Amino acid sequence: MATAGAGARFQFASDQSLLVYFDSGIEEDLSKDRPPQSPITLQANEKVRKLLRLLELEPVEGVRNLHPAYCSLLVKFDVLKLRYDEVEVILRGYLARLDEVKLPESRVVEIPVCYGGEFGPDLGEVAELHGMTVAQVIELHSSVEYRVYFLGFVPGFAYLGELPEALVTPRLASPRRRVAAGSVGIAGNQTGVYPFATPGGWRLIGRTPLKMFRADREGLSLLTIGDRVKFTPIDAERFTALEKA
Amino acid sequence: MSVIEVQSPGLLTTVQDLGREGFGPLGVSASGAADGVALRIGNRLVGNAEGAAGLEMTLLGGAFGFTDGAVFALTGSDFGATLEGSPVEIWRAVEAKPGQVLRLGPTRTGARCYLCVQGGIEVKEFLGSASTHLLSGLGGYAGRALKKGDLLKTGPAKNSFRARRLAPTAGERLAPRKVLRVTPGPQSDWFSEAAQQIFYSSTYRVAEESNRMGIRLEGAEVPAPSSGEMISEGVALGAVQVPEGGKPIILFVEQQTTGGYPKIANVISADFHSLGQLRPRDEIRFERIELDAARALLIKQEELLASEDLLV
Numbered sequence: 001m002a003t004a005g006a007g008a009r010f011q012f013a014s015d016q017s018l019l020v021y022f023d024s025g026i027e028e029d030l031s032k033d034r035p036p037q038s039p040i041t042l043q044a045n046e047k048v049r050k051l052l053r054l055l056e057l058e059p060v061e062g063v064r065n066l067h068p069a070y071c072s073l074l075v076k077f078d079v080l081k082l083r084y085d086e087v088e089v090i091l092r093g094y095l096a097r098l099d100e101v102k103l104p105e106s107r108v109v110e111i112p113v114c115y116g117g118e119f120g121p122d123l124g125e126v127a128e129l130h131g132m133t134v135a136q137v138i139e140l141h142s143s144v145e146y147r148v149y150f151l152g153f154v155p156g157f158a159y160l161g162e163l164p165e166a167l168v169t170p171r172l173a174s175p176r177r178r179v180a181a182g183s184v185g186i187a188g189n190q191t192g193v194y195p196f197a198t199p200g201g202w203r204l205i206g207r208t209p210l211k212m213f214r215a216d217r218e219g220l221s222l223l224t225i226g227d228r229v230k231f232t233p234i235d236a237e238r239f240t241a242l243e244k245a
Numbered sequence: 246m247s248v249i250e251v252q253s254p255g256l257l258t259t260v261q262d263l264g265r266e267g268f269g270p271l272g273v274s275a276s277g278a279a280d281g282v283a284l285r286i287g288n289r290l291v292g293n294a295e296g297a298a299g300l301e302m303t304l305l306g307g308a309f310g311f312t313d314g315a316v317f318a319l320t321g322s323d324f325g326a327t328l329e330g331s332p333v334e335i336w337r338a339v340e341a342k343p344g345q346v347l348r349l350g351p352t353r354t355g356a357r358c359y360l361c362v363q364g365g366i367e368v369k370e371f372l373g374s375a376s377t378h379l380l381s382g383l384g385g386y387a388g389r390a391l392k393k394g395d396l397l398k399t400g401p402a403k404n405s406f407r408a409r410r411l412a413p414t415a416g417e418r419l420a421p422r423k424v425l426r427v428t429p430g431p432q433s434d435w436f437s438e439a440a441q442q443i444f445y446s447s448t449y450r451v452a453e454e455s456n457r458m459g460i461r462l463e464g465a466e467v468p469a470p471s472s473g474e475m476i477s478e479g480v481a482l483g484a485v486q487v488p489e490g491g492k493p494i495i496l497f498v499e500q501q502t503t504g505g506y507p508k509i510a511n512v513i514s515a516d517f518h519s520l521g522q523l524r525p526r527d528e529i530r531f532e533r534i535e536l537d538a539a540r541a542l543l544i545k546q547e548e549l550l551a552s553e554d555l556l557v
Contacts, residue, residue, distance in 0.1 A: 013431045014481035014511035015539035021478075052270060067269040067479025067502045074269070074479025079514060079540055080547060151272040152477065152503030155381045159477070159503075196381050213271075215371055215383055221271050 007047070008095055010088050016064075017076040018087060020095075022047040044071035045149050049226055050101040054094050063087070068150040068225060070159070106147075106226045111193065111208050113142070113184050113231045114239040119207035126169055126186070126203055138233055140164050141205065146191060148227040156195035156213030156221040160229055163189045175201035182207045184231070195221075206231075209243035247313030249362065251395040252346065255307030260366050260385040260397075262298040264498065265374035269479065274500045276376040276384065279457060279521030280357050282419055282550065283321035286411055287361030289556060290318035290338045292404030297365030298375035300391070302358045304524065306349020307391070309360065314343040315399065316363035316406045322355035322522060337410035355421055355522030364400035378499060379457065409556045415549055421522035424530045426515070428539050430485060430508030431478075435470035443467055444509055445531055449493065453525045457499040460523055466491030470507055477505040483512035483520065485531070495520060513539040515546045 009021040022044040052068050055075075062081035067074035077087050115138045116123040127134045146160035163186055171187040176199060179185070183194045185202025194200055195212035212222045223229065234242070251258075261284065264277020278284035278301055285295040300309075306324040311317075319326055319335045326333040326349045333339055333347065335358070341347065349358065368375050368386050377385025386395060433441070447465035455461050467487050480486070484496045486506040495512060496504070497520060510531060512520060523529065534542075549555065 011431050012428070012536060013479075013508075014483060015428050015513050015536055015543065017479075017481040019431055019478060056270075064266045065269045065275070066267075069478040069503050070476050072476075072478040074481065076266070076269075076481065079543055083540070084536065150503070151270060152479070153272060153501045155271055155273045155378075155383070157272050198380060213381065215388075225270060 010091070012084055013074060016079045017074055018084060019072050019074050020051065020091060021072045023071075041071065042147065045147075046103070047071075047098060048073050048150070049103055050098045051091075051094060052225070053103060054097065054101050058094075060087075060090055067152065069152060070149050103226060106228050107224070108145070108228045108230065109223060110230050110232055111210060112234040112238065112242060113206040113208050114234050114236055115141075115206035117236070119239075120184070120205040122172075122203035123205045126167070126205060129169060130166060132166075137167065137205065140167055141186070141191070142231040142233050146229045148223050148225055148229060150225050151221060151223065154196055154198055156223070158192055158212075158221075158223040158227070158229070160191045161189055163191050165189075169203055171201040172203060175199050179204065180207065182209065182212070184208060207239070209239050246367070246401060247311075247315060247364070247399050249315065249366075249397040249399060250310035250312055251391050251393060251397065252308040252310050253393055254391040254395070255302045255349065256305040257303040258307055258391045259301050259377040259379065260298050260368055260375055260391075261301045261377060262375045263296040264376050265372045265384070268372055269502050272502050273372065273378070273381075274498070274502050275482070276378045276457075276499050277374070278359065278376075279498055280321050280359070280421075280518045281521070282518035282546075283357070283359045283521070284361065285550060286336070286419075286555070287318045287320035287359045288365070290320070290336070290409055290411070291316050291361050291363040292402075292407070293361065293363065293365050297361070297400075298368065299359050299361040299366060300397075302349060302360065304356060305351050306358055308346055308348045310344070310346045311341040312343065314345070315341050316402065317341060317347070318361050319349075319358055320361065320411075321358045323353045324349040324351065324358040325353055326350075326358075334410070336416060338406065338408055340406050352524070356524045357521055362399050363402040363404065363406075367398045367400045380499060412554055412557045415555050418549060419518070419546070421519040422516055423519075423528065424532050425519060426513045426532050426534050426539065426542070427485065427510035428513060428534065428536050430510045432470070432475065432507035433509050435507050436487070436509050437468065437471075440468045441509070444493070445533055448528050448530050451523045451525050451527045451529065455523070455525060457497055459497055459500065460495040460520060462493045462495070462529075464492075467493060467509065475505055475507055477503050480504045480508070481511055483514070483517060484508045485510040485512065513542060515539065515542040
């Protein structure tokens with residue numbers, strides 16, 4: 001049931017939700033037996049953010065939730081109020097107006113990280129895999145400004161990209177049962193911070209003392225979709241001081 | 246206002262309502278009662294709005310002292326409840342006198358039993374809902390499962406006691422299913438004919454490590470799609486994802502909001518409450534239906550839940 005148009009592709013996901021995929025202007029070959037997935041691009045992600053923004057500014061009656069990701073948006077709707085094809089028609093109307101959407105100025109957020117040791121148990125292995133020293137990995141990871149593509153998985157988990165090519169690392173073969181809150185991990189060309197103690201398969205290279213998600217904070221999540229993020233190396237002493245602050 | 250004293254919490258008892266929708270952009274999933282139908286009926290029985298907060302017990306129930314008396318109803322699965330030693334029937338409104346204690350035991354049927362009290366359980370709402378989100382420690386009673394000694398407040402009672410129960414015909418129609426109806430998932434085309442054949446013809450067993458985040462299945466492995474990893478995308482409640490290794494996982498109420506495994510199918514909305522009653526080692530199957538049929542089933546279910554004949 002995939003349909004092309006308006007630079008976007010629609011796909012029903014469940015009886016109460018559909019996915020809008022952005023293919024970043026690439027004409028797709030629908031004759032292929034397996035539909036191509038949208039490549040991760042800033043351009044596609046910007047369309048996701050614009051559609052999300054428009055749907056937040058002008059909510060559609062009957063749309064209940066939105067799950068943004070790299071180059072897609074899951075739209076959940078009330079089946080008793082809307083039919084799948086009605087939602088698609090409404091969304092096409094929104095898509096036609098994406099060019100007029102102004103995204104808010106993106107903030108730059110600095111995240112202090114204590115790399116290695118017990119906080120980053122995989123740092124040594126990551127360095128080894130890439131034939132680098134630990135210091136080089138830290139230098140490289142903290143040298144780049146990352147973009148928050150979206151928040152997902154668990155409350156406040158920001159998917160950050162892109163990792164410098166030289167640091168691209170596959171995730172762990174078997175995920176850890178428990179990753180401590182604040183852990184900074186890398187997986188593929190992504191990096192991110194675990195807001196809560198959860199199971200996780202990303203390679204852990206450090207930890208931040210900052211709380212990524214707090215119920216008592218305005219906006220709740222430290223990071224928002226579209227933010228730019230810089231990691232700053234700190235030592236264990238500074239970590240402890242910031243943790244207490 | 247009156248107070249309920251948690252004398253024993255049971256295995257895993259949390260405050261739940263119908264969840265918080267609308268916070269996907271923050272990575273916050275809806276949470277809410279695992280068997281929403283049971284919670285709604287429980288609330289109807291005691292005269293609450295159907296989305297009022299109640300207690301969700303899992304596999305083994307607790308003991309609750311009604312310090313000031315209460316009108317309550319137990320719904321969902323039968324946990325062999327007694328009030329001051331006398332058996333309490335589920336699916337009906339019951340009046341407890343001040344000081345009486347409700348005790349529940351291990352389940353005799355499905356995974357979850359709901360305790361709804363007149364006035365509802367009052368907790369500080371988080372993002373517009375009383376539901377507990379266990380993983381993040383947010384919402385509900387202090388963001389956690391109940392412990393011995395917790396004191397729960399209930400809201401003001403708006404109605405007088407009426408000894409009503411769920412109509413037997415309605416109960417039959419809403420009974421939890423073991424054959425789960427699904428619509429194709431967004432990546433169903435990625436799976437080979439043979440893989441789909443295995444998925445739809447096999448009986449799966451619910452694994453021990455299943456919880457409110459996901460129901461893990463054991464049984465015939467579904468061959469994963471041949472080429473490449475997919476890019477993470479938003480995932481729907483009830484999505485059946487197939488990780489490497491081929492053991493399907495059904496994403497449930499405390500689900501991750503995005504994920505990177507291909508989804509072969511999605512449980513229909515009308516069968517969500519059946520998921521909430523699945524116990525470890527239960528055996529289930531999947532039956533594929535069309536989108537229109539799924540919608541029609543939900544509309545019929547909602548009509549039944551809204552009808553005057555639901556309770557007698």
